Amino acid sequence: MSRAKTPPRSSELSRRYDRSFRADDAYRATLPDMQNTDGSQIQGANVPIQHVGISGFRLPMSVVARDGKPVLLECSVTGTVSLGADRKGINMSRIMRVFYEFKDRVMSHELLEEVLLRYKKELGCSRARILVEFRYPILQKSLRSGLEGWQYYRAVLEGTVDDLDRLRRYVHFDFVYSSACPCSAELTEHAREERSAYGIPHSQRSKSRIVAEVAPGRSLFVEDMKDLALAALQTETQVMVKREDEQAFAELNGAYSKFVEDAARLVYDRFDSDLRVRDFVVACSHLESLHSHDAVSVINKGLPGGLSADFTGFRDLVC
Secondary structure, eight states, X not given: OOOOOOOOOXXXXXXXXXXXXXXXXHHHXXXXXXXXXXXXXXXXXXXXXXXXXXXXXXXXXXXXOTTSOEEEEEEEEEEEEEEOTTOOOOOHXXXXXXXXXXXXXXXXXXXXXXXXXXXXXXXXXXXXXXXXXXEEEEEEEOSSSXXXXXXXXXXXXXXXXXXXXXXXXXXXEEEEEEEEOHHHHHXXXXXXXXXXXXXXXXXXXXXXXXXXXXXXXXXXXXXHHHHHHHHHHOOBOOSSOOHHHHHHHHHHHHXXXXXXXXXXXXXXXXXXXXXXXEEEEEEEEEOOSSSSSOEEEEEEOOOTTSOOSOOOOGGGGOO
């Protein structure tokens, strides 16, 4: 009976990186694959996992604009799939490798559907999800001087497919605006009228994060999200200003003062009436200049089984 080969001691191993070594098919076949071992190797409870994958891999991609032209942007991608019980893990690198096969295509919800179906096929899962995050530039014109500057908006295109290959499409969008406090404005006017005292109402930079589910058969672009948010809130922060623009901005804040409750309801009203939007949830945060804390609100459309108003990541809304 032959004895098993004794592995060399660490002191006998080569510590020189061999740049000439090439892995052929025969060698690759000998490599251990711990992720694809059977269920007996599972640590912890042998239960399904809802999402497993990788988050934050970046690459340049063209994103489709409303006018149909591609915009080249740095994208950060999160790709996950479901994992059934009795399966130890997935091939993580395949999440990225499959996505890279589409890297020269223009990013859209339609493209995400193709990638998601490939994920299901390549990784043997029942459900899959992708989020592609980027900063989207839109040229903004000043209020009165005619200057122009680029405003950048955080946006995410999201797609999911379920067990029956049904696609759901979402657009996430952050809108930064100014919120002038109606109470502070009235108190300031009271001091002026009753005591001839000069005062300045408080206002602050604020952010609304909107997640909208795109209605079947409809399209919803980042530019559309911006237009809806601007129509609702009016007081978007400015890029390029001269004195006449600053004065106009003060007047704009006076015309559209709002509490955080008002902001949530104004955004609700715009998105609820748009046929391109099936469902939505809105989180607003006013970074108070009066207080040492922020004022926050969350509202959703309220569809059965739809997007829930459970947002708690208000620190993500610091702007």
